[in-house]
Amino acid sequence: MQSTHSIYRPSSRSSSHEETKMSSWYDIKIQGFEVFSNSSQCFSEWYFRKSDRITMEGSEANVGTRQYLYVTDAATARRRLALQGCDRRLLESEYERAILDIEKEFEYATEYYPDDVAALREAITGMTLDDWLFKLKVIVNEELDRSARRDNYQHADAVINYLTSVGKWSSDNRYAPFPCITPDCYTLAVLEVTPDDAEVIMDCTDCVEAGSITAFDTYIEYLQPHTYFYEIFKTSIHDIENIVHTVEVNHTLAKLLFSGVITALETYLSDTMRKLIFNNQAVIRRYVEFEGSFQKKIKISEIYLTLEKLEKDVSALLDKTSFHNIEETSRLYKSVLIVDFPREETLELRKAVEIRHDIVHRNGKTFKGEYRNITEQNVIALISSVVSFLEKIDDQIQNNLLFYENDNESDWSPNPRFQLVMM
Numbered sequence: 001m002q003s004t005h006s007i008y009r010p011s012s013r014s015s016s017h018e019e020t021k022m023s024s025w026y027d028i029k030i031q032g033f034e035v036f037s038n039s040s041q042c043f044s045e046w047y048f049r050k051s052d053r054i055t056m057e058g059s060e061a062n063v064g065t066r067q068y069l070y071v072t073d074a075a076t077a078r079r080r081l082a083l084q085g086c087d088r089r090l091l092e093s094e095y096e097r098a099i100l101d102i103e104k105e106f107e108y109a110t111e112y113y114p115d116d117v118a119a120l121r122e123a124i125t126g127m128t129l130d131d132w133l134f135k136l137k138v139i140v141n142e143e144l145d146r147s148a149r150r151d152n153y154q155h156a157d158a159v160i161n162y163l164t165s166v167g168k169w170s171s172d173n174r175y176a177p178f179p180c181i182t183p184d185c186y187t188l189a190v191l192e193v194t195p196d197d198a199e200v201i202m203d204c205t206d207c208v209e210a211g212s213i214t215a216f217d218t219y220i221e222y223l224q225p226h227t228y229f230y231e232i233f234k235t236s237i238h239d240i241e242n243i244v245h246t247v248e249v250n251h252t253l254a255k256l257l258f259s260g261v262i263t264a265l266e267t268y269l270s271d272t273m274r275k276l277i278f279n280n281q282a283v284i285r286r287y288v289e290f291e292g293s294f295q296k297k298i299k300i301s302e303i304y305l306t307l308e309k310l311e312k313d314v315s316a317l318l319d320k321t322s323f324h325n326i327e328e329t330s331r332l333y334k335s336v337l338i339v340d341f342p343r344e345e346t347l348e349l350r351k352a353v354e355i356r357h358d359i360v361h362r363n364g365k366t367f368k369g370e371y372r373n374i375t376e377q378n379v380i381a382l383i384s385s386v387v388s389f390l391e392k393i394d395d396q397i398q399n400n401l402l403f404y405e406n407d408n409e410s411d412w413s414p415n416p417r418f419q420l421v422m423m
Contacts, residue, residue, distance in 0.1 A: 024210035028187070030074060031198040033140045035187045040212035047080040048072060048202055050405050053219045068208040068216050075196035078188070086184045091192075095129045098179035105171050116158075123158040132179055135159045137193035218279070222401040229271045230394040236264040237383055249376040255359045257379045262324060262356040265349070265386050269323040269333075272397060276337060277314065280404045283336060284314060290335040293317055326350050337404070339396045345389035352382055 027037035028046065036046075048070035056067050072080075081087070102124075110117045138160060155161040162169055163177045171177075176186045191200075207213040208220075221228055240257050243249070249257065277284045288294045288310070298306055323329050326349050330341040355372055358364055364372045 024207040024212045026202060026204045026207050026213075028200070028202045030077075030187070030190050030200050031140060031194045032143065033190060033194075035190050036183055040207040040210065043204075043207060043213045043215070045070070045215060046202065047077060047084070050215075050219070050402065053216060055216075055220070055223065066205070068204045070202040070204070072200050073196060074191050074194045074198040074200055077200045078191045081184060081188050081191070084184075086188055088188075088192075091180060091185050091188050092129060094180040094182065094185045095132070098174055098181055101171055101173045102179060105169065109169065119158045120162055127159070129179075132159075133189060133193055135163060136178060136189060139164060140190060140193055218401050218405060222398065224398075226394055227272065227397055227401075229268050229275070230390065232271075233264050233268040233390060234387075236267070237261070237387060240264075240379070241383065244376060244379055249379070251374065254374040254376055254379055255364055258352075258374050258382060259356050259359050261379065261382050261386055262353060265390065266324045268390060269329055270318070270321070273321075273323070273332065273337070274315075274318055276397075276404050277318070278311065283404050284311070286336045287314060290332070291317060324353050324356070326353055333393070337397065338400060339393055342389060342392045345385055345392070348385050349389060352385070 024040040025037055026040065026043060028035050049072075052070040052072050054069050054071055056069065057065070106117045106121060135157070138157075155164060165177070169177055174181055175183045178186055178189055180186050180189055204213060204215060208216050226234075240260050243253075243257060247253070277287050291314075294313075321328070321332070326341070326346055330346060333339040333341060355374070358366055358372055359374070364374065366372065
């Protein structure tokens, strides 16, 4: 009766990973002892917080590589589990159920391993949960789970041998050979036998490098000098500068380049706002609270329908927003993203946007019919102003990236897939 989910079968995971190159895996270890591993398809942050993420250089054997980890300590992990109801009382409740399951397991295994079953029954007679935890502590401290992966490994202690055996004992009703039911309680059991300062690490390196999870995208961007959309903006500006410095710029070309600079600015402001709104619940909430179109009463019976189409409604409103309207966009950024537009550059850009409006809609003439003489020097000056303007905005966006994720310990809703999906 081969289990498909016990963490004591890492060798099957490894071979599967080698055979299926499209798969990527993550695991959770406490004091170096693996308590969970799964495919990126079932990825969950579990009880880690976004602020637990770190990156670090790979080992000496993997120079030039990076690791992408969630890291906390055992005391914090225990507290987080307890906040969600996974405490000693739940562990004891699962223990009582698991002991009954072990007896059924023995009944099945008697046909194949009668001597081993007899020895085990004798060994566990009279054992309490604390006795089982003591055996688990020996395994964790001596890293016997790793030794058990060797073929024909046998431990002198029958119970430890049972807990570390590979492929011999298994149950479809329990997460691990240890007498509990769920991954959370098994993790709690390991935490019970480890010191408060023991490291609890979820290694997501494989998943991040494969591009199969997005959990580190914002964190990685946060570590960069500028945001992704600022780099796109700079590429557009460099293209315009190359034209200015390599081509004789006449009046017509100058108008096009001048408009192009404002377009690059508008694209940054629009794309940044959309990304942050749709990637973060806290930001979309701030937008809904700010946007006047949402200031209307609805019937309680319409709440769910309203929520179902909320993102669609937000997207439609953003499509109608004129991000080249610097004054309107300034209020939007201040209220939704908590970003201040630099006053001096804002006044300059309002004038530049008016000029661009005349270029696009009246071929460079003002309302009074006066012709705007746009030169190469005007384009260069505008580039300088826009770059200075967006550098100050992007610095604020960059500094706020992790804040936008709304990582609030009191608002956890751990992904239930960790409880339900066992590979």
